[in-house]
Structures are given as C-alpha cells and as structure tokens.
Amino acid sequence: MLIETLSTFPHMYDSVMGESMMKRAQEKGLLEFRAHDLRHWTHDRHRTTDDDPYGGGAGLVMKCEPIFEAVEEILGKEIVEVKLASTVEECRGISGGAHQASSAANAISPVGCRAERGLSERLSAARKPDAGSLPSEDCLSESGYSVASPPANPTEGSRAPKIVFLAPQGRTFDDAYASELAAEGHLLFICGHYEGIDERVYTLADHVISLGDYVLTSGELASMVVIDAVVRKIPGVLGAQAGPIDESFTSGLLEYPQYTRPASFRGMEVPSVLLSGNHAAVARWRREQSLARTAGARPDLLERFAAAGALTEADRAFLDSLA
Numbered sequence: 001m002l003i004e005t006l007s008t009f010p011h012m013y014d015s016v017m018g019e020s021m022m023k024r025a026q027e028k029g030l031l032e033f034r035a036h037d038l039r040h041w042t043h044d045r046h047r048t049t050d051d052d053p054y055g056g057g058a059g060l061v062m063k064c065e066p067i068f069e070a071v072e073e074i075l076g077k078e079i080v081e082v083k084l085a086s087t088v089e090e091c092r093g094i095s096g097g098a099h100q101a102s103s104a105a106n107a108i109s110p111v112g113c114r115a116e117r118g119l120s121e122r123l124s125a126a127r128k129p130d131a132g133s134l135p136s137e138d139c140l141s142e143s144g145y146s147v148a149s150p151p152a153n154p155t156e157g158s159r160a161p162k163i164v165f166l167a168p169q170g171r172t173f174d175d176a177y178a179s180e181l182a183a184e185g186h187l188l189f190i191c192g193h194y195e196g197i198d199e200r201v202y203t204l205a206d207h208v209i210s211l212g213d214y215v216l217t218s219g220e221l222a223s224m225v226v227i228d229a230v231v232r233k234i235p236g237v238l239g240a241q242a243g244p245i246d247e248s249f250t251s252g253l254l255e256y257p258q259y260t261r262p263a264s265f266r267g268m269e270v271p272s273v274l275l276s277g278n279h280a281a282v283a284r285w286r287r288e289q290s291l292a293r294t295a296g297a298r299p300d301l302l303e304r305f306a307a308a309g310a311l312t313e314a315d316r317a318f319l320d321s322l323a
Contacts, residue, residue, distance in 0.1 A: 173226060
C-alpha cells in the first residue's frame with residue numbers, strides 16, 4: 001500500500017511513521033509512505049498556504065491553489081479533471097439545468113453535490129500516474145523519508161488512488177471504515193489546518209472522515225490515527241495474525257481482559273481459568289467477559305450486536321444472569 005500525506009507540517013509524521021509497527025511495515029515492503037510539504041506548491045516569497053476568509057470572521061482558511069496544484073502533480077492532472085467534471089455534472093443535475101447550475105454551484109457545496117454518488121468508482125478508469133507525474137525527490141524527502149519501491153501487488157495498479165480529508169462533516173471513523181480503507185492500494189491524506197479549508201477543495205474528496213465530536217489543532221494528528229488503524233490491518237503487518245480478529249470492535253464486542261506473568265501481583269490474582277489449560281473453558285470465559293464488558297461500558301455496541309443476530313442462546317443466558 002502507498003500512503004501519502006499533503007500538509008503544511010510534514011515533519012509531524014517523523015516519529016509516528018519512523019517507529020514501531022509503522023516502521024516495520026515499511027521495512028517489510030508492505031507500506032510505502034511519503035509526506036509532502038504543501039509549501040512546495042506555493043509561489044510567493046512567504047510560501048503562503050492560507051488567507052483571510054471571505055465574509056469575515058476569525059482565523060485563516062487554507063487556499064485552493066496550492067492544494068490543487070499539489071494533487072495534480074502527485075496523482076496526475078487527469079484525476080483532478082475527472083473529479084471537477086463529475087462535480088459540475090452532478091451540481092447541474094441537482095439544479096435542473098445548465099442555467100441554474102451556475103447559481104447552484106454557488107449555493108451547494110462540492111461535498112453536497114457529490115454525496116453518495118459513487119464518484120470513486122467512476123475514477124477507476126482514470127490514468128494511473130506515472131513516475132514523471134510525481135514531485136522531485138527533494139520534495140519527497142523533505143520530511144526525512146526515503147522513497148522505497150512500492151509493494152509488489154498486481155491488483156493495486158488497476159485501482160485509482162483515493163483522496164482522504166479529515167473534517168467534522170465527515171463519516172465517523174470506526175473499525176469497519178478502517179478495514180474499507182485497508183483494502184485500497186493508494187491513499188492520499190489532505191490535512192487541514194487553521195480555521196479550515198476552502199470548500200472548493202472538497203471536490204477532490206473520495207472520503208471525508210470525522211474522528212468524533214471534538215476539534216484537533218490539525219488534520220495531521222487526525223490522519224495519524226486513521227493511518228495507524230488502517231496499516232495495522234494490512235496482512236503481514238502485525239506479528240500475530242489472529243490479533244486483529246480478537247480486538248475490540250472487530251468482533252462487534254469489546255475485547256476481554258488480558259493478563260500475563262506474574263500470576264500473582266500485590267494481592268491481585270490472574271483468574272484461575274486462564275491457568276487451567278482448559279481451552280474450551282478459557283474461550284467461554286473470554287466470551288462472557290467480552291459480553292459483560294460491552295454491556296457495562298458500551299451498551300450501544302451490545303444492542304447493535306444483538307440486532308445483527310450475533311448473540312447465541314448461551315450469550316443471552318449469561319447476559320440475563322448479569323441483570
């Protein structure tokens with residue numbers, strides 16, 4: 001998988017992508033990571049990426065021009081042209097005609113025009129950018145990353161790259177969404193800063209993601225969370241292949257408690273069933289602990305789990321015993 005980021009602070013990724021599992025994924029050839037500096041696509045002496053908002057108000061808004069130029073160079077102009085053409089066409093369809101489209105484009109946001117229209121599927125025929133469409137090596141190494149050969153996966157070349165934004169209006173990020181993104185071959189995260197991004201930039205979006213009902217200082221921080229959750233789902237990244245299966249949210253329940261040596265510590269004992277060697281009893285205990293923990297901490301997850309028909313008769317009997 002190739003993951004790229006476009007931001008005004010590419011060095012923020014140095015520690016996260018240069019340590020632990022993210023580093024190992026790159027060393028194994030399972031992940032290629034590039035952090036692009038948005039300022040490389042500015043043309044004034046101050047390398048300006050933001051400006052005052054139209055209509056007034058506090059804060060600064062990230063500008064259109066450098067972001068569009070960067071995406072055109074990183075992914076290829078045809079990718080951008082397809083997205084712009086699709087947005088105009090869909091806005092025109094919403095407005096009911098070419099004459100009304102002009103006013104509709106002023107009133108309807110790009111994301112609104114393209115909501116749930118499957119734009120990403122229409123991009124599958126767009127040209128895969130060749131090496132000549134990428135920025136110079138100096139640009140790619142700005143944040144200290146050497147560009148490795150992409151992993152050998154013949155299916156990746158047939159899939160168009162997906163552009164990801166982090167914003168409050170996006171779809172809430174969860175484990176299922178992480179799995180969806182992990183199936184992609186190429187992701188480009190465009191990271192906002194300051195007060196926000198010029199709305200017209202969202203014409204480029206394939207995914208707009210929200211981490212939750214809170215605000216961070218930058219899109220870089222949010223993208224790191226998404227990247228970590230996605231990369232660890234790539235086959236071969238985690239040492240224990242069963243690890244992603246048993247984790248919280250993957251099964252629909254919170255994960256059961258875990259213990260390791262010593263068996264006794266300051267008066268706290270490891271549950272005896274885990275020391276018994278009875279694998280069936282251990283599996284039953286873990287299932288019940290997951291149910292109990294989910295019922296106590298996240299009853300909403302348990303309701304969803306039950307609605308999906310995933311509760312067994314034994315599960316229901318155990319939950320009834322907790323009441």
